[in-house]
Amino acid sequence: xxxxxxxxxxxxGALLFSLGLLTVATRRNAIGVLMGVELILNGANVNFVxxxxxxxxxxxxxxxxxxxxxxxxxxxxxxxAIVLAIFQTFRSIDVRLADTMRE
Amino acid sequence: MPRKIVIWVVLAALVVxxxxxxxxxxxEGAVLPEIIxxxxxxxxxxFYLFAAxxxxxxxxxxxxxxxxxxxxxxxxxxxGTGSLYVFLSADFLAVTQLLVYxxxxxxxxxxxxxxxxxxxxxxxxxxSLGLVxxxxxxxxxxxxxxFVAIATPWATIVPAELAPTTREIxxxxxxxxxxxxxxxxxxxxxxxxxxxxxxRKELKQDEPDTSVS
Amino acid sequence: xEQLIGNNLASVAGFRPELVLxxxxxxxxxxDLVLRRSRSRRALLAGAAVIVLGLAAVLxxxxxxxxxxxxxxxxxSDAFATFFKWIFLAAGFLTxxxxxxxxxxxxxxxxxxxxxxxxxxxGMFLMASATNLLTIYMSIELVSMVSYVLAGFRKSDRKAAxxxxxxxxxxxxxxxxxxxxxxxxxxxxxxxxxxxxxPKIAELSATTGAAGAATKLALVVAVVFVSSGVxxxxxxxxxxxxxxxxxxxxxxxxxxxxSVGPKAAGFALALRFFLGSFAGPMGANGMAESIAGIPWPxxxxxxxxxxxxxxxxxAIAQTNLKRLLAYSSIAHAGYTLMGLAxxxxxxxxxxxxxxxxxxxxxxxxxxxxxVVAEATGSESIFDYSGLVxxxxxxxxxxxIFLFSLTxxxxxxGFTGKWYLFYAVIERASGPAxxxxxxxxxxGALNTAVSLYYYARIIRxxxxxxxxxxxxxxxxxxxxLMLGAFSAAILVFGIWWAPIVEWSxxxxxxxxx
Numbered sequence: 054x055x056x057x058x059x060x061x062x063x064x065x066g067a068l069l070f071s072l073g074l075l076t077v078a079t080r081r082n083a084i085g086v087l088m089g090v091e092l093i094l095n096g097a098n099v100n101f102v103x104x105x106x107x108x109x110x111x112x113x114x115x116x117x118x119x120x121x122x123x124x125x126x127x128x129x130x131x132x133x134a135i136v137l138a139i140f141q142t143f144r145s146i147d148v149r150l151a152d153t154m155r156e
Numbered sequence: 157m158p159r160k161i162v163i164w165v166v167l168a169a170l171v172v173x174x175x176x177x178x179x180x181x182x183x184e185g186a187v188l189p190e191i192i193x194x195x196x197x198x199x200x201x202x203f204y205l206f207a208a209x210x211x212x213x214x215x216x217x218x219x220x221x222x223x224x225x226x227x228x229x230x231x232x233x234x235x236g237t238g239s240l241y242v243f244l245s246a247d248f249l250a251v252t253q254l255l256v257y258x259x260x261x262x263x264x265x266x267x268x269x270x271x272x273x274x275x276x277x278x279x280x281x282x283x284s285l286g287l288v289x290x291x292x293x294x295x296x297x298x299x300x301x302x303f304v305a306i307a308t309p310w311a312t313i314v315p316a317e318l319a320p321t322t323r324e325i326x327x328x329x330x331x332x333x334x335x336x337x338x339x340x341x342x343x344x345x346x347x348x349x350x351x352x353x354x355x356r357k358e359l360k361q362d363e364p365d366t367s368v369s
Numbered sequence: 370x371e372q373l374i375g376n377n378l379a380s381v382a383g384f385r386p387e388l389v390l391x392x393x394x395x396x397x398x399x400x401d402l403v404l405r406r407s408r409s410r411r412a413l414l415a416g417a418a419v420i421v422l423g424l425a426a427v428l429x430x431x432x433x434x435x436x437x438x439x440x441x442x443x444x445x446s447d448a449f450a451t452f453f454k455w456i457f458l459a460a461g462f463l464t465x466x467x468x469x470x471x472x473x474x475x476x477x478x479x480x481x482x483x484x485x486x487x488x489x490x491x492g493m494f495l496m497a498s499a500t501n502l503l504t505i506y507m508s509i510e511l512v513s514m515v516s517y518v519l520a521g522f523r524k525s526d527r528k529a530a531x532x533x534x535x536x537x538x539x540x541x542x543x544x545x546x547x548x549x550x551x552x553x554x555x556x557x558x559x560x561x562x563x564x565x566x567x568p569k570i571a572e573l574s575a576t577t578g579a580a581g582a583a584t585k586l587a588l589v590v591a592v593v594f595v596s597s598g599v600x601x602x603x604x605x606x607x608x609x610x611x612x613x614x615x616x617x618x619x620x621x622x623x624x625x626x627x628s629v630g631p632k633a634a635g636f637a638l639a640l641r642f643f644l645g646s647f648a649g650p651m652g653a654n655g656m657a658e659s660i661a662g663i664p665w666p667x668x669x670x671x672x673x674x675x676x677x678x679x680x681x682x683x684a685i686a687q688t689n690l691k692r693l694l695a696y697s698s699i700a701h702a703g704y705t706l707m708g709l710a711x712x713x714x715x716x717x718x719x720x721x722x723x724x725x726x727x728x729x730x731x732x733x734x735x736x737x738x739x740v741v742a743e744a745t746g747s748e749s750i751f752d753y754s755g756l757v758x759x760x761x762x763x764x765x766x767x768x769i770f771l772f773s774l775t776x777x778x779x780x781x782g783f784t785g786k787w788y789l790f791y792a793v794i795e796r797a798s799g800p801a802x803x804x805x806x807x808x809x810x811x812g813a814l815n816t817a818v819s820l821y822y823y824a825r826i827i828r829x830x831x832x833x834x835x836x837x838x839x840x841x842x843x844x845x846x847x848x849l850m851l852g853a854f855s856a857a858i859l860v861f862g863i864w865w866a867p868i869v870e871w872s873x874x875x876x877x878x879x880x881x
Contacts, residue, residue: 057203057243059312063305063556065207065240069233070549071298072214076226077542079218079290084268086538088217088230091261093545095237100552106244107312109559112324115246116333117503117561119325121548122249122256123340124510127347129261131514132537133268134351135521139530140272304590307583309576310556331373335380335440336503339495342391343511346488349398350518353481354533 062103070096083136087129094125164228167209171235174202175250178242203243210236227266234258245315248322373441380439383432383446386425386454387494393421394487401480411476415469418483422462422490429454436879442562443504445641445879450498452721452875453637456728457497460630461490463732463850464622470846471739473620474522482522486626489515493630496602497637500645500879502551502561505638506544509598512631513540520619520627532618539611543601550594553587564881566646567660574661585663592647592665599642602635603702606676613683616695621742624691625735628698633724639709640717643669645878648712655714656799670710670804674811677703681818690738690748693822694731697774700819701727704789707812711792711805714876719788721872726785726861730773733854737767740847744839753826755835760843764830766851771823773858776816781861784868786816 069092076089098118105114209232216229238253329337381388400417404410429451436447444450464486468474474482492511499505517540521533555561558569573584601608616624647665648657659666680700687693705727708720738748740763745752757764773782790812796805843851861868 056197057200059310060306061203061207062240062244064302065210065237066549066552067298067301067305068211069214069237071294071301072211072218073545074297074542075290075294076218077538078293079287082223083534083538084265084272085217085223085226087541088226088265090541090545091230091257091265092214092217092233093542094548095233097545097548097552099237099240100549101555102241102244102246102249104310104552104556104559106246106315108310108556110313110316112321112328113332113561114555115249115321116325116328117555118246118249119252120333120336120340120503120507122252124343124507126256126261127344128510128514128537128541129264130351131347131354131517132541133264134355135517135530135533135537136268137271138354138521139534142527142530300586300590304553304583304587307579308557308587309580309584311559327370331370331377332441333443333503334377335443336501336507339504339507339511342394342488342491343507343514345395346485346511347514347518349481350485350515353478354518354521 059103059107062099062107066096066099066103068096069093069099083139084133087132087136090132091125091129094121097121164231167232168235171239172254174239175242175254178247199243203240206236206239209233210240223269227262227269230265231258231262234262245318245321247320248325376441380441383437383439385428385432387491389421389425389428390487390491390494393418393424394484394491397421397480397484397487401484404480411469411479414480414483415465418465418487419462421487422458422465426455426458426462429458434875434877436877438500438564438879439498442564443501444495444498445500445564446498447879448875448877449641449879450494450637452872453497453633453724454494456633456725457490457493457630460626460633460728460732461486464626464630466846466850467622467625467732467736467739470844471622471743473622473739478522482519485515485519489519489626489630493634496634497641499638500563500641502554502563505563505642506548506551506598509547509602509638510544512602512634513544516540516627516631519623520615522623523620526618528618529620530618532615535611535618536615539608540601543597543608546594547596547598550591550597553591554595557584557587557591562881563642563646564879567649567881570647570660570663585661588661588663592663593668595642596639596665596668599635599639600672603632603639603705604699605672605702605706606679606699609676609680609699609702612699613692613695616698617689617691617748621691621735621739624695625732625739628694628731628735629724629728632698632702633728636705636709636720636724640720641878643709644712644717645880650880651714656796657712659712666710666712667801667804669706670808673703673706673710674808675703676700676706677812677815679703681815681822685818685822687822688750690741690750690753690826691735693750693826694734694738697819697822698731700815701731701774703815704786704812707793707808708789710808711796713792713796715788715795716792718869718872718876719785719792721875722788722868723785725868725872726773726781726858729854729857729861730770730780730782733766733770733851733858734774736847736850736854737763737770740843740851744841744843745837747837750826750829752837754829754833754837756830758835759839762848762851763843766855767830768827769855769858771827773862775820775823777820779859779862781858781865783862784865788869 073089073092077086080086098121101114101118213229213232213236217226220226234257238250241250397417404413434448434451439446489512492508495504495508499508517533517537520536521529523529558566576584597608604612648659651657677700680696680703684693684696705720705723708716742748773780776782776786790809793805793809
């Protein structure tokens with residue numbers, strides 16, 4: 054039980070994912086929310102690599118994880134650009150303050 | 157504050173050394189030394205160390221009131237996962253995690269944190285609202301996911317020896333995964349242009365008048 | 370390895386429209402710089418975008434619709450994907466036409482808009498044909514990430530900035546959750562190849578006892594998580610929250626595009642993913658069953674009922690037309706989900722027909738909103754009063770679109786709804802028929818509710834006296850488009866055989 058196996062990595066992945074969801078759900082700061090998304094993506098990546106090592110062999114899971122890292126970087130770039138644009142107009146990045154619409 | 161920074165720097169240096177040395181050893185085809193520490197092997201002990209670091213970092217991201225501490229927590233979580241990849245025979249991925257995630261994404265996030273704050277004033281709106289709802293979410297997801305992770309009879313194989321993967325990944329990119337590889341370049345180009353469009357200042361000059369139709 | 374390379378090279382032949390879109394997108398971005406100071410920049414750029422889309426259409430028409438896997442099983446080329454590709458090309462083409470005439474996108478920015486719009490169209494092409502978890506993920510991300518940018522294109526506009534922030538936050542969370550689900554699917558099934566899922570799931574379900582139950586739970590968790598990515602694209606409950614804000618805040622031509630393009634792409638992806646790999650092949654009666662008894666049709670049926678009810682009930686209270694149409698589009702996602710829940714050939718055909726007709730009627734409705742917004746500067750329902758006296762054509766066209774959206778005969782929307790409801794009722798006599806019957810009743814009640822708020826707009830336009838004066842008359846181009854859309858709605862409301870036959874021919878999907 055103490056020796057490291059697939060389940061150990063999966064638990065780490067599940068915890069990362071859950072903490073990411075918690076971050077997303079409770080954060081008001083938009084950058085904080087994006088950090089939560091990074092945690093979620095990392096949780097998935099740990100799963101991919103662990104399954105790759107313990108279940109499938111080969112490198113397909115690692116390749117998938119690499120693509121996820123690339124897309125996460127792109128998503129962070131777009132997301133943070135939008136956050137900065139919001140900050141220029143609102144002087145705040147509180148997710149709940151940006152609420153001019155709801156009638 | 158300086159002491160904290162020293163701790164962080166030491167931690168980061170440790171992880172980088174760990175990933176670097178192990179990556180290099182794996183590239184040479186060497187295996188991890190089997191040192192027994194009480195009931196645990198060295199590998200197991202190291203795993204628990206890095207898993208704890210990942211978890212602590214992620215918890216900081218989720219719970220810290222200070223956005224800067226959250227960013228540092230994210231650093232710890234990313235470094236922790238990067239080190240875990242080494243245990244999974246993913247040396248190239250571990251290094252990519254360090255370079256792209258920590259060198260790129262995290263720096264980007266830190267920049268954004270700094271740009272949206274006056275740098276002297278560290279405490280900004282990162283108050284956790286709806287902790288009850290968040291807690292309920294946690295109570296709902298964690299047991300299910302942990303149960304799925306542990307109880308499911310995954311069809312495991314005997315894992316291959318730790319071996320360098322870079323060559324294999326390079327071949328995979330340009331053969332089986334060629335389309336996603338090219339697609340990724342297009343996604344990067346489009347998002348790069350998009351990010352520039354969004355973040356640059358509004359153009360005022362050389363705009364032909366189009367408001368009258 | 371030689372074989373893999375050979376397959377990649379051979380696949381290019383079935384990938385020509387996508388290549389045109391790729392290079393066209395890049396060419397437009399370059400052209401945007403070349404034509405920086407040109408006086409007729411708007412017209413030239415729009416012309417270039419239309420040429421690229423036209424070239425893609427020509428190549429798509431020339432391409433065989435035989436089912437073939439491309440690029441080592443990353444995507445599939447088949448009649449099903451081709452059907453949806455035509456919808457995406459039409460959506461892109463009409464959006465270019467609308468943007469070219471309006472001033473929602475300022476002249477210095479319009480080249481970038483066209484270039485990025487073509488990239489979104491490419492992403493939707495790939496969504497409709499993806500047969501690998503990686504291409505599914507990447508195509509969704511391509512569409513999403515470029516859409517975030519296009520929604521927040523007008524920088525000085527607070528609403529647009531806010532819309533893109535909401536969009537990026539909900540979108541990245543939804544795709545992250547989907548990714549986590551995909552990781553479990555990978556662990557359970559050992560492959561990313563969607564076409565290989567069905568036999569592996571059947572194999573897995575052979576295990577019984579505690580292990581079998583745990584496996585099933587893992588599968589259900591994975592499927593639910595993956596559906597969040599799809600649900601977000603089609604704006605179904607509970608992933609609809611971004612929809613009203615983004616629809617209201619984004620520039621209207623892009624809102625119109627979002628409501629028809631990515632929604633259709635999401636349904637194409639869902640049909641291929643769920644019907645292709647989580648359901649057995651369709652029997653002689655045109656019905657399939659879910660593999661290993663995973664209750665996903667029930668889940669989708671419940672989602673469908675909740676989505677349409679929530680969309681319609683919330684739409685009643687709206688006074689901003691864009692927001693109202695946003696909730697109405699959520700409701701329409703709910704109706705269309707009924708077709709997915711039936712798990713039958715008829716349901717699949719219903720989804721395809723509905724997405725095609727929805728493209729015309731919803732784009733038309735948004736075009737009227739653009740026309741009125743240009744004339745009065747307002748999107749409020751109060752400024753639609755007496756529209757028939759101010760812009761008779763726009764008012765009549767809007768009336769046609771709204772009746773069509775309700776699903777009344779003799780408009781095309783009726784044809785679409787007919788097929789969806791017929792598919793549900795066909796199921797009502799089989800096993801679990803009671804639930805399908807209940808779903809049909811919920812759908813019918815919802816149609817009645819939707820008539821209420823659509824009729825409110827129609828009453829304002831036709832029965833109330835105008836109390837605002839307009840600044841400008843609608844442009845000729847808009848009038849022509851409105852006329853064409855209305856004519857299409859009327860024609861296909863009476864003579865729907867061509868659409869039905871085309872969708873019938875297009876129901877061939879590559880299977881593992």
